[in-house]
Amino acid sequence: MELHRRNVLGLGGLAALSALLPSCASSLPEADVGATGFGQDGEGVVRLWCRAATVTGVRQTVDAFNASQDRITVEVTPVLDGQYVTKLATAIRGGNVPDVVDIDDINSMLFIYRDAFTDLTPLVRQLDFADALNPGQLGLATRDDRHYGVPYIADNSALFYNTELLERAGFSDPAEVTADFDGILEAARAVGALGDGTYGWTIEGNSAGILGFVVQPHVWASGDRTVVGDVGDQRAAVADSPSVRSTFELYRTMWEEGLMPRANFSGDGARWGADFRDGTVGMFPGNYSLAVLNADEEMRAKTGVVLLPGPDGGRATFAGGDNLCLPRGGANPSAAWEFVRFALDLPQQVDLPDGGYLPVRSDAATEEYRERHPLAVAPLEGIQDAYAPTTLAYNLLFNQPDSPWIAAFRQAVFDGDVDGGIETGQAGFTRVLEQAQL
Numbered sequence: 001m002e003l004h005r006r007n008v009l010g011l012g013g014l015a016a017l018s019a020l021l022p023s024c025a026s027s028l029p030e031a032d033v034g035a036t037g038f039g040q041d042g043e044g045v046v047r048l049w050c051r052a053a054t055v056t057g058v059r060q061t062v063d064a065f066n067a068s069q070d071r072i073t074v075e076v077t078p079v080l081d082g083q084y085v086t087k088l089a090t091a092i093r094g095g096n097v098p099d100v101v102d103i104d105d106i107n108s109m110l111f112i113y114r115d116a117f118t119d120l121t122p123l124v125r126q127l128d129f130a131d132a133l134n135p136g137q138l139g140l141a142t143r144d145d146r147h148y149g150v151p152y153i154a155d156n157s158a159l160f161y162n163t164e165l166l167e168r169a170g171f172s173d174p175a176e177v178t179a180d181f182d183g184i185l186e187a188a189r190a191v192g193a194l195g196d197g198t199y200g201w202t203i204e205g206n207s208a209g210i211l212g213f214v215v216q217p218h219v220w221a222s223g224d225r226t227v228v229g230d231v232g233d234q235r236a237a238v239a240d241s242p243s244v245r246s247t248f249e250l251y252r253t254m255w256e257e258g259l260m261p262r263a264n265f266s267g268d269g270a271r272w273g274a275d276f277r278d279g280t281v282g283m284f285p286g287n288y289s290l291a292v293l294n295a296d297e298e299m300r301a302k303t304g305v306v307l308l309p310g311p312d313g314g315r316a317t318f319a320g321g322d323n324l325c326l327p328r329g330g331a332n333p334s335a336a337w338e339f340v341r342f343a344l345d346l347p348q349q350v351d352l353p354d355g356g357y358l359p360v361r362s363d364a365a366t367e368e369y370r371e372r373h374p375l376a377v378a379p380l381e382g383i384q385d386a387y388a389p390t391t392l393a394y395n396l397l398f399n400q401p402d403s404p405w406i407a408a409f410r411q412a413v414f415d416g417d418v419d420g421g422i423e424t425g426q427a428g429f430t431r432v433l434e435q436a437q438l
Contacts, residue, residue: 028092028095028097028116028327028328028329029328029329030118030119030328031118031326031328031330031333031334033118033119033120033122033123033333033337034122037334038123038333038334038337039123039334039337039338039341040334040338041071042071042072042332042334042335042336042338043071043072043335044072044073044332044335045072045073045074045075045332046072046073046074046075046099046100046332046335046336046339047075047077047098047099047100047330047331047332048062048074048075048076048077048098048099048100048101048102048336048339049077049078049079049084049088049098049100049101049102050076050077050078050079050101050102050322051078051079051081051084051102051103051104051322052078052079052080052081053081054102054153054155054322054357055076055078056355056356057153057352057355057356057357058076058102058153058322059076060351060352060354060355061342061343061348062074062076062339064342064347064348064351065339065342065343068342071335072335072338072339074339077098081104084103084104084107085107085110088101088103088111088327089111091327092111092114092116092327092328092329095329097327097328097329097330098327098330099326099327099330099331099332099333099335099336100324100325100326100327100330100336100339100340101324101325101326101327102152102153102322102323102324103149103322103323103324103325104322105137105140105141105151105319105320105321105322105323105388106140106320106388106394106395107394107395108140108141108148108149108323108325109140109143109231109390109391109392110392111325111327112141112143112148112149113143113231113392115328116327116328117148117149117325117326117327117328118148118325118326118327118328118330118333119146119147119148120147120148120149120150120325120326120337121145121146121147123337124147124150125147127341127344129344129361129363132361132362132363133150133151133360133361134151134154134319134321134360134361134362134383134386135319135383135384135386136319136386136387136388137151137154137319137321137323137360137386137388138150138151139319139388139390140319140323140388140390141323141325143231148325149323149324149325149326150323150324150340150344150360151321151322151323151324151360152321152322152323152324152340152343152344152360153321153322153352153357153358153360154319154320154321154352154357154358154359154360154379154380154383154386155287155288155289155320155321155322155357155358156287156288156317156318156319156320156321156358156379156382156383156386157213157214157217157285157286157287157308157317157318157320158285158286158287158288158291158305158306158307158308158317158378158379158382159178159283159284159285159305159306159307159308159309160276160283160284160285160286160291160292160303160304160305160375161174161178161282161283161284161303161304161305161306162276162279162281162282162283162302162303163302163303163304164279164302165191165194165198165279165281165282166187166191166282168191168194169187169190169191169193169194169282170190171187171190174187174304174306175304175306178283178306178309179309179313180309180310180311180312180313181218181246181247181250181309181310181311181312183309184201184250184283184309185250185253185254187200187282187283188200188201188254188259188282188283189257189259191259191281191282191283192257192258192259192282197280198280198281198282199259199260199261199275199280199281199282200254200259200260200281200282200283201254201259201260201281201282201283201284202260202261202264202273202275202276202281202283202284203215203251203260203264203267203285204264204267204268204269204272205264205265205266205267205409205410205413205414206265206266206267206268206406206410207267207268207269207272207406208398208399208400208401208403208405208406209269209398209399210269210272211398211405211406211409212318212397212398212399212403212405213287213318213320214285214286214308214318215247215251215285215405215409216318216398216405217307217308217315217316217317217318217387218243218246218247218250218308218309218310218311218316219241219243219244219247219310220310220316220387221243221307221308221309221310221313221314221315221316221385222242222243222310222311222312222314223314224237224240224241224242224243224244225237225241225389226238226241226244226389226405226425226429227389227391227393227397227429227433231390231391231392234391234393234433234436235430235433236425236426236429236430236433238408238422238425238426238429239422239423239425239426242311243310243311244422244425245418245422246311247311248408248409248412248413248418248421248422249412249418250311251409251412251413252412252413252416252418255413255414256416261275261281263275265414272286272290273286273290273291273294276290276291277290277291277294277295277296277299279299279302285308287320288353288356288357288358288375288376288379289356289357291303291305291375292353292375292376293353293356300375303375304375305375305378305379306378307378307379307382307385315382315385316385316386316387317379317382317385317386317387318386318387318388319386319387319388320388321357321358321360324340324343326340344360344361346361346363346364346366349361349364350364350366350368350369350372353372353373353376358376358379358380359380360383362380362381362383362384364380365377365380365381391433391436392436393432393433393435393436396432396435396436397428397429397432397433403428404424404425404427404428404429404431404432405425405428407421407424407425407428408421408422408424408425408428409421411424
């Protein structure tokens with residue numbers, strides 16, 4: 001399994017597109033998605049690029065599609081996550097694009113705002129399950145109410161808990177005790193007091209991408225946002241958010257009181273979730289793959305899951321995962337859409353947890369799904385609470401090793417300077433957003 005789902009893109013993202021696509025990409029022809037028969041009875045080869053981090057889930061669907069018919073063959077090319085944006089931008093500039101791309105949803109906007117993807121709005125609106133699609137992910141493929149992609153696989157953050165440790169600590173209703181920060185702190189203290197090397201909470205405190213993935217939903221659960229405004233006119237709201245302060249204070253308290261392992265200080269993702277799977281941690285903000293798919297049967301049997309809470313209640317999840325988009329200029333767009341449509345059908349969606357991912361359709365929570373994947377039900381049922389900020393600067397704000405989010409978190413939590421961390425975050429967000437406007 002690839003290490004980071006919320007991977008660091010280095011100097012990719014906005015900088016790569018600005019350099020490689022200085023003018024709009026709309027000079028490439030756009031498929032006529034309204035043409036009679038589009039997306040039906042296609043033939044030939046469909047070239048699909050996918051993220052290396054999600055290739056397992058993608059191949060699962062591709063293999064099923066190729067086996068289902070003999071007219072179309074989908075060929076998969078995995079691209080290293082750190083190179084994806086740059087390589088796709090280069091392909092677009094050179095006019096030699098894949099037919100369909102499986103792209104990290106937070107990077108979809110980078111290409112949509114360069115007119116690089118086909119407008120799929122009529123096709124999306126024709127889907128009889130359009131209202132069931134993950135709204136957070138679909139929002140990251142939407143501009144001016146036009147859809148330039150569809151969600152495909154979801155990778156949502158959630159709070160996983162060890163029922164055995166919580167019961168030993170005196171909590172018979174984990175969902176209730178994890179409903180707000182007071183409950184979390186109470187439970188973390190009680191689990192830590194069990195001794196035998198147990199901890200209440202764990203987090204990878206030196207991984208920018210992970211901190212963006214699992215810490216931000218605490219803020220969103222209360223309705224707060226750290227980036228506000230429309231793309232092109234966005235501003236930082238870190239200092240405006242009481243939930244940011246409450247979140248930093250919660251983590252600072254847990255760190256000061258020794259409720260998190262000391263290794264969290266330097267944790268860079270290499271062993272993300274290993275301590276939870278070992279049974280020594282009461283609560284773990286992570287994802288399905290790490291908490292469930294990688295765990296043994298014994299640990300799965302004592303694992304529960306809820307969405308991440310806000311300071312005073314509410315729950316939220318990061319709308320992570322991949323979108324499927326059709327680049328302008330693709331050689332076989334009609335057959336490509338036929339594959340996309342297949343990928344969204346319930347049989348394929350229900351199977352996604354087998355590869356470590358979650359469906360993007362709320363109606364995938366069938367009885368079969370609930371029976372086969374009980375620990376993948378809560379994140380799916382919370383699909384309406386899935387969110388990720390729509391901004392061209394996400395990687396600069398959150399994913400890069402020197403991002404203002406990780407700087408703010410570490411200053412507040414590990415240095416014990418919450419006020420300074422908030423100031424650092426506000427200033428850093430402001431600087432990045434000023435540079436990243438259209």
